[in-house]
Amino acid sequence: MSEIVTLQAYLDRWAGTDAGRKAVAGAVRTIATTGVGIADLVARGPLEEGLAKIRGTDPNAGGDAQKELDVIAEERIVTALKGTEVAFLASEESEELIPVNTSGRLVVAVDPLDGSSNIDTNVSVGTIYSILPYDAAAHANPAAAVMRTGSHQVAAGFLAYGPATILVSTLGEGTQVFVYDRDKADFFLARDQVEIPAETKEYGVNQSNVRQWHAPMAAYIADCLAGKDGPRAKDFNMRWVGSMVADAFRIFTRGGVYVYPSDKRKGYENGRLRLIYEANPVAFLTEQAKGAATDGKTRILDIVPHHIHQRIPLVFGSKAEVEKIASYY
């Protein structure tokens, strides 16, 4: 039987005596533990009144309606991270960086609750995080630490609150899956070194937007839909949960591609997902699992951000299929 490894043991082994790594391990452990509390709340579903209620009239920093659970999740993460070496937090729910522990050596970017439109439908939602180094002496300001290409991430991951509460994590040495065991009240390593199959016959896209797409995306999906007799010479299946964490976990499990392109709608000129706290962490996890992630043609981890909340078209998953999509652009 393979060795039973808790998240803590895995992180401790990775960190060793290195102070920088210990700080990262502490942040990951804290986000994971906070996620368990969020999962408990999500599991209460309609018993926990008002989690999906829209808060106020102002959209969040990313331009979306803010739900109660979005805000609760953010508050819990900020509070929990105070005990870590995280100096500042960039969050989908807050316009400006949030000071956490300003003497810290890390900055974290989060989508506290991905899949907000699924909160009241008993469908998986999750939390996405990206961890970057922060050096008060070297960075002109805390935002400068966040406004760097995703290739600077030291760790990234997401939690998905579904039938199982899972953590998909990378520390830059492959991608691991941990599962929370409710009886033992701990996360256990379920898959070390995840590998996304390079080839796939499954794509995920919000197909209701087909009339809004630009020519390359429309052509790619049309060729998939043409099936065996079309230019791709194979039948494709389609899956779309509408919570990126759930769609991503499926891809980490059996391959596939996730596509959220730019389209002609106002506000979707750069797609829907946010670069810093959605695309970058997922791209890091994907590459560490031997997949690929682009904005259609350019590698996500090479894109220099110009705004904390900027959107980016996102394609990730099975490498050969991501490359195929790039050939349409």
Ligand code: AHM
């Ligand atoms: P959110 O962070 O506000 O929930 O937005 C991101 C979500 C992704 O989880 C999901 O893949 C996508 O938006 C769904 O978009 P759409 O509702 O347009 O299909």
Ligand code: MG
């Ligand atoms: Mg969100």
